Amino acid sequence: MSARTPVTLPAGVDLVALAWLRPLLDRQLAEAEARLVNAGRQGSSPAELLHCLWAVHHVSAALRSLGLELVPLLGLELERSLRQLLLDDIAVERRNLILGGVMRGLQTLPACLDSVEESGEDSGRGLAPCINDLRRWRGQAPRPPALFFRWPLAPGCGLSSGPLTPDEEVRRAAGLLLAPWVQSARALLAEGDPRSAARTLGRIAHKLHQLFRGRVQERFWLGLVGLSEGLAVGMFLPDEAIAHILKAGALLIKQAREHGTTPLPSVNSDRYLQQILFYLAACPVRTLHMQHICEACGVDQASVEALSRPPVHRDALCAVLRETDARLQSLMEQLQSDGLDQEERDAALHGIERRLLALGEPDWLQCLQRIRGVLAGTVPERGRLPASAVEDLVGLQLALASRLHWRGRRVEDAAKLEDQQRLLSGCRNRLLGVMQTLDAPEPQSAAPEGDRDALEVPVDARLGEIAAALAHAGREREASVLVLGRDWLRARCADPAGEDMARVAFAFACLECYWEAFLAEPRATDATRVDIALESLSHLSETETETETETETETETETETETETETGAAEGSALHSGSPVEPGSLDEIPEALRAVFAEECAEQVVRLQTLLPAWEQAPARDERLREMRRHFHTFKGNGLAVGAERIAALGREAQDMLDRVLESSGPLDPELAPLLRDLVSRLPGLISGDDPAVLEHFLQRCRVVQQGDKP
Structure with a gap:
């Protein structure tokens, strides 16, 4: 056998493992909250704080093993804060602040995990305020918000077409640009005027952007050109995130000097590009080049604000969904029973509208507006509602039930x-x-x-x-x-x-x-x-x-x-033989299968009745005839599955006849079209068993056409 390339599992956030571990993580976080509450009541009891620290450590370790990068940072800050509380290494006036910050972090972690499960990405929503508050109260510098910004990048955004630069030219240019880059980056991060160094970095980034045109590193250098422009005019100030970006740039230049255009696996250039986009998009005033980069990556200031909002806890979201569903059900019952006057109806609809607005579902709001428009100015009769209003109300309830089934998550193709x-x-x-x-x-x-x-x-x-x-x-x-x-x-x-x-x-x-x-x-x-x-x-x-x-x-x-294997050789020989088949009736089919069998047969009859007139207008060995052959094949399979030998035999003969017709290269038999027309028109009676004598007649006619179309 031919050798195959070994298959490996993909890397990244393991959402399946997160779904499996989520109940355990929630129990650990609940245990940590309970221990922290007890510690506060008992004057910062070391035993309770130690149990809380141990639970948080388990959660942080599990999150890191799942491939998450940002959410474990909050767990790390919680561990550091609890460790300082245990060591009593915090001023008295800050102790209560840190206790409150730890409680806030424990309550934010589940919402962050909900956001990861909802979006499928480690977006970092809601982490920056919790982490930076804990760091301030411990006397440490806050982390830059850009470190927590994640924006989905389209596969081809920021990449241009054109001839690729040869590897040898890339190596030669990178060897010349590495030293000026390192020198200018150090000057930029040192105290003093960074504008001259930023302009030098911008020129180097522009040169590298041209060298990597059409390759995956191109958009990183494109973003660095915009970042350098902002630093040169004083829009941004160097911070920890910018220092990491410049260090990543030095590593990529060194990689290009040694290996040409081969990417450096240890540096995720897209991660640093996302941090650059935070600075560019959050800036209220942008240069033309900065605006071009934001448009190419599809990010703007509204995107930054949306991703900076704290996530909503799933339990709170499900509570709103259940309350909205209950109000909808109550509104339907009141409208169908005694009816509501205009004022009561508007109040009920307004309450539902406010909850749908909080859920962030514009389609649901439009549905509610249609319901309001239908009911406006009318008082429904007792037990009767307009059909359009009933349809929208039921559709809204089904949408709410589906989202509750997925625990508040938006899921495409949920059904x-x-x-x-x-x-x-x-x-x-x-x-x-x-x-x-x-x-x-x-x-x-x-x-x-x-x-x-x-x-x-x-x-x-x-x-x-x-x-x-x-x-x-x-x-x-x-x-x-x-x-x-x-x-x-x-x-x-x-x-x-x-x-x-x-x-x-x-x-x-x-x-x-x-x-x-x-x-x-x-x-x-x-x-x-x-x-x-x-x-x-x-x-x-x-x-x-x-x-x-x-x-x-x-x-x-x-x-x-599989169906033919289960029916056995005796049934198969009976179907292929030319002897008459026992008629039987639908009553002989097991009651559990009878309704399903009749429904499926009726569907096949309707499809045949739809296909046949179009085919008769231009008879040919085309896709319509093949489709009719497949429907008779379905008749055969359904009949064999439930023991309806009559339908199975008819489906077998019709299928074999059409197989012969499709395989033959001569002119079509003139009897084919009349036979199909008569057969389709009499199928309902043959299925129900009303005309058992007609069955043998159609079987013989199918065999005659089959014999005439032998190649």
Whole structure:
């Protein structure tokens, strides 16, 4: 088999692990708050402060391990403040201030974590005031606000097109520019007039911006040109963040001198560019170049103000959502029962409007305005509301319920994600049962109590059912993992041990971990684990059975293969033979499946009735005919699944007939169009069993057309 590149997990903030750890982190923070309250009541008890410090240390260590950079800074300042309180190294007049600052920080941390889960990024919202207050009260200098600014950068923003500079020229120029850069940066950070040094830095940054045109480092130097302009005219004063930016610039020049245009992995130039953007966007007056940089990166002063606001705690947000939902429900009940006069109605709508405004949902506000407009000047009759008002009220309630389901977070395609979660939860439970069966010496002993499928259905059949459900939901790659593992188990069922069995088990474990992560945080789940599972299965030993299975899966869908396997050879031979098929009726289908089967058949009939007239206007071997063939294939599969042999036989003959027609290269049979027209018009009666004698007539007509279109 061909060698493949090893797959590695992506770096960055691990939102899935954060979702798993969040309950534990919340308990630790609650414990720290309780200990701090006890310490305040007992005169700064060392034991209580020590327990509080220990809980905060656990939280900070966990956050750093998740890949967060900014939120752990608050935990670090809390640890330092608690340590000084323990050592009694703080003036008496500042002790209460620090105790209050620590309590504020403990209450801000959950809101910051909510913001990370909401946006998917370590934005740093609300951290600067808490951190800087604690530092001031401990007698330390505050941190620059730019260190806590994070702005999402588009992949191509700040990059220009054009010919790339050769590496040799970049090395030569960087060797000449490194010493002037270091000298000017030192002069800028030293006491005195920094304007001359800033102009020199600006000229060097402009030269480097030209050298790195079209490369990832270009926008960092573009931002430094604007920062140097602001420093040269006195718009900014050098601080800790600017010192770090200049140091990063020196490291990048040194990297360019030695390795040309190869980026330096240890320096995240985009992080420093975000800090530069804070200075440029927060400045009320900008030069033309500074304005160009802000527009290229899509940031302005309003963006800085929005990211500087403290985040809202999720519990407070959910409380507002529940209160809004309760007020909406009360308004609907009063309007449908006794009705409200104009003044009471306006007061109720105004209360709901204020809460929607606090939630920051403009679409919901527009919906409420439509409701107000419909109800304005009218008094609804008892038990009756305008249809448009009812539709908007119900839609608003559903939107509130969906957001409450996600604990206050804004989630795109929430309904689709909820359906996917339900599907994967069931697939994961069934796959865990399969894995337990494979691990147990005696498969039946590993079956959970009450799981009849684990006792009666073979492992390969269960894997096929899970794969069919996944393929139907559009998750083909996950289904392919199960299909490949199932095919290998079929081929090696006599000797399922060894290295290949370990690969199959590892692939199933990767898939189960991926689903577990999706259930915890569906928006941030990365499909790398599926790639790892497929790579593991790619090293399985090849067998004849695998080759046959691959050919089979290319010609027929997984759903059809599994359905035909379950029905058995007797049903298959009956369908292919020319003998009459037992008519049967819908009453013979199990009651639990009857309604679903009838509904699906009705949908297929409607689609056929829509496709056929358009095809009859210009009969050809086109996509419309292929679509009709797929609908008859669905009739066959549905009939086999519920035991409706009549529909299965009719779907089989119609599908085979259209297969022959599509494969043939001659003119279309003139009987094809009348046959399809008659068949589609009589399908409802054939499904319900009203015309059993007509069934054999249509079967024979399909066979006649099929025989006539043989190539």
